[in-house]
Amino acid sequence: MDLDLQKYSVRTDLAVESRELAGGTGSAPIPGVMEDVVQEDGIKITRLDVENDAASQQIGRVKGHYVTLEVPDLRKGDTGLQDQVSVVFAREFEAFMSRIGIGPKASVLIVGLGNWNVTPDSLGPLVVENVMVTRQYFELMPDRVAPGYRQVSAVAPGVLGLTGIESSETVQGIVEQIRPDLIIAIDALASRSLERVNTTIQIADIGIHPGSGVGNKRKGLTQEILGVPCIAIGVPTVCYASTIVNNAIELMKSHFGEGAPETGKIMGMLHDIPEGERLALVKEVLEPLGHDLIVTPKEIDEFIEDIANIVASGLNAALHEAVDPGNVGAYTH
């Protein structure tokens, strides 16, 4: 088994998954990685800071702040839980903004990345459809805007195959025209575990990097490129068939008892080799046969709509002081 591990690297867009791969929460702390995990009412909140280049290299993540909400029950379609996640998301997002120095008057451009014709990639455009847009009032009748609102504009730039234009080009062009103080980019992500799909929301101040997301951007949306801070909101909506297989083998290990001689008998070397190597092995088998498809749960239409509503409601409450967090649902439809 001579595997090109580089080639078959574990594809994840989530910091919590990178952390797991680098040893897992609860394992020895990584220098330069600050971590804070709280549980509240079925929502696991992980605040993770990658503070220096060494930490960045070790964990395989860009330097920056990451907040992740994991809500395993989100797929159950419980509207009460959805409202609650929306409230928690609003609170975390508001805290995130003030932590990185974004004030209550800062104007915001919301960018919904992804392809609206591909359901699991349509999260960004759906959020854009559901957020409150207010910039036109500030432009047309600035004296009559009620207090407690800020300037928000929103755009879904589409994808290269639909427009012939990189989404980053469109966004950069708009940014130069309207000069917002902050960009919030929403994107569908790939996860390395099927159970995180549609149950996890990540907030990060690192912008969007090339190759991330479902639709493989070729150019990024970062403060370096745009001259404006960019907070990325990501939700995993797909995963590779190979990661499903790899996860299942991992679960079988625990099921039969990790390290038990019995388990070794059942699973052979699959039990012994490190996870990264095993995934590479699985990919090596599936990929040439065209079996390493990217998949999404059957109920993706409903999941995407539910999460888009959660994020849009949460953003409305976080961005406008006048929007009551208890009433976050009222501004979307």
Next chain:
Amino acid sequence: MDLDLQKYSVRTDLAVESRELAGGTGSAPIPGVMEDVVQEDGIKITRLDVENDAASQQIGRVKGHYVTLEVPDLRKGDTGLQDQVSVVFAREFEAFMSRIGIGPKASVLIVGLGNWNVTPDSLGPLVVENVMVTRQYFELMPDRVAPGYRQVSAVAPGVLGLTGIESSETVQGIVEQIRPDLIIAIDALASRSLERVNTTIQIADIGIHPGSGVGNKRKGLTQEILGVPCIAIGVPTVCYASTIVNNAIELMKSHFGEGAPETGKIMGMLHDIPEGERLALVKEVLEPLGHDLIVTPKEIDEFIEDIANIVASGLNAALHEAVDPGNVGAYTH
């Protein structure tokens, strides 16, 4: 009857209608307005040039070239006729481009104006969905693009109420990023006559002016603003209730015999006063009651889709030499 004719000016976005109001085809020629009308197979083609400021003032149209296709039977849903209109449109559009000096290699940005949530205003976005987009191939693998294609990109910028951004701002931003040689802007228009709705296509090299179209742009898309020539393609999809009434009174005049004493008896002063004044009268009655609604035919969903396909197929054939005009339908779905 003391009417503010300015206020109640006849709303039309069509040059052929302005021409009619200024005297009608067949009436005395207007100095500085060149006009050429041909009929072929149920398609009336009017080529109209407004050559100087005097003419512009008299006819109430910006200086420039206007080509109009009128196809009264287009609402009958005959796919054979639709294909034929698409071919004629492609031919006229190609001629129009070379006349204003756009070469076969010029790169093009197609802009679909309008609100995709408002069916009669969704023509532009629908055309954008159906045109061939090729710029990405020129960017990613320039050596492998087959001959006979040019660089085309396409975007639907949305409307102010949805994005908080003027569509002209979005377009200007994109233009500065990708620097196309030509912009083609597609927009749904208002007509002053119900029978032109969804049966007429206008090509003009004047760009888009504030206040035109169904959705009332506040800023234009013109060569002055964008630094790039802008051809506007417009299709009337709505008209005012008042113009329906006014048209009907006109039709009644001809029906009973224009100028006949009998007609005067039936219609009173409605027969005698000039058309513009009569429309003002109708508006004066309807508007304060909120009855001067903008309306569209019941079958608008199908009409819009049919015309969007005609325009998209025609553009594909006109823009790419490799696309066979006899086969224009193949690149859209």
Next chain:
Amino acid sequence: MDLDLQKYSVRTDLAVESRELAGGTGSAPIPGVMEDVVQEDGIKITRLDVENDAASQQIGRVKGHYVTLEVPDLRKGDTGLQDQVSVVFAREFEAFMSRIGIGPKASVLIVGLGNWNVTPDSLGPLVVENVMVTRQYFELMPDRVAPGYRQVSAVAPGVLGLTGIESSETVQGIVEQIRPDLIIAIDALASRSLERVNTTIQIADIGIHPGSGVGNKRKGLTQEILGVPCIAIGVPTVCYASTIVNNAIELMKSHFGEGAPETGKIMGMLHDIPEGERLALVKEVLEPLGHDLIVTPKEIDEFIEDIANIVASGLNAALHEAVDPGNVGAYTH
């Protein structure tokens, strides 16, 4: 002027319009027509009973009970008013059901008539999409259904051109399978006045008759055919161009002063002839030219969605005791 008034009869599906044509509210009472009009908060409620054949003939309406809500401001998009109309509709609908003897346990089949591909004809299917459907719980787990709910099923049968099957055939087939106690049929209607379009809701216990509605049914949905009582809910969403013209002439009459000599001078005989005859005249002029199109307001997409939500929320509250009228919006999205 020798007009076939039969042929050009005034097309309306609304009892209040028939009443107007037969003399207008406030004019002398018609024997056998009971009428009760109340105004509350911008909602005009007309309860009209056609009690015998003579009255039916005179007013041109089938014998039965009619309740009409007219809300001129409904087109303004005010969500507060929409909620209020929904509550009033629920109350009126509940009263209507008990008046015709439908008890709180009666099972209901909701039928959404019309063509989902034609926006102004899609009201019925949209309501079906938004009502609470409960019959499956009564079938699958009758012991676990909470009190305060009744059996409701809902179907949109489509139109003849889409399915090859008359909607009445589909409904009859389903009725024979599931034997509901009541059918509620929702249909988009034609109005004779543009201002009633999308501002009026009619409830009637007469079922659906051939030729009514936007899509011209050839067979009806009536108690005679189905063996089950059928309440029709109708909302006008279109009108003829000719009725717009006719209405405008009527409005001009009042504007200039009905009966004043001045008005006669302005409008000639158009002032003097009876309304029905004048409409026939207008139709005679417009129809042969193909100008008597059926039209709908430009904003039809939004109007249809708003009214579908009002009707669906209202039905949910009226049909299920457990659904709180103050909370009617919660069960639709």
Next chain:
Amino acid sequence: MDLDLQKYSVRTDLAVESRELAGGTGSAPIPGVMEDVVQEDGIKITRLDVENDAASQQIGRVKGHYVTLEVPDLRKGDTGLQDQVSVVFAREFEAFMSRIGIGPKASVLIVGLGNWNVTPDSLGPLVVENVMVTRQYFELMPDRVAPGYRQVSAVAPGVLGLTGIESSETVQGIVEQIRPDLIIAIDALASRSLERVNTTIQIADIGIHPGSGVGNKRKGLTQEILGVPCIAIGVPTVCYASTIVNNAIELMKSHFGEGAPETGKIMGMLHDIPEGERLALVKEVLEPLGHDLIVTPKEIDEFIEDIANIVASGLNAALHEAVDPGNVGAYTH
């Protein structure tokens, strides 16, 4: 390992997969199972007859005729191949009909099963949207129907959760009203292998059985129930995560060399136990953790639309002699 194999039985709706599980093509013939496999231009056609009860029991399939088209490259989006599959499907379907005694004049009701709101379950409704419907012409103007057409009607009954009515109840009701000679039911299926998803079409004269398909029908559509023959067309659009894992393990076996001692070392008992038992094992591990999700490829929107067009075009050509198989695309959009 004490597994309830019954409970974890291999879920498949495809006869070719049942055949594989019972030994695989190329293995010893099963008495009472007739089998014929041809390859043409990338399309593998398997005609499989289950002729008696013993064969039915052994193979785990209802007695009947099964034709399966497998086209691995169908996911590549090649429109040429799609057209070709459509032509082959039409030919096979026509042969299938005459083999079971359906003549060229037999009237047909096409039933599109599934939930239009769930993309991987929306195949049936999409096909219904795209087939030619002709019954209305036979009803309204029988003398004017051109030769070479038969009576076709089409309906998408929806699912229990949307309507409160079993789709079989709706279909039965319609059948009793319009009495077709044949029912063709289209349904999305579950496969036990990710690579068959969206690449396989099955035709069978066994109707639809409870529990089959993506949406778990509780009642069937069979000749016994409906009194009319029912041909089922099925396309797998989803599979279980557990079957992906199981397949991958199978592929690893072949990759390392089935039966080689090396492979046993790598894979332990996973190499040795029979496939059915291994799948049960995987399910035993994944299910309790909620990890045995049903998944679909990320590109499901496009796949579903492509296959719906293939099936609709194929049906149009197979059902109407006047529709040219070389021109099958023309009647859908």
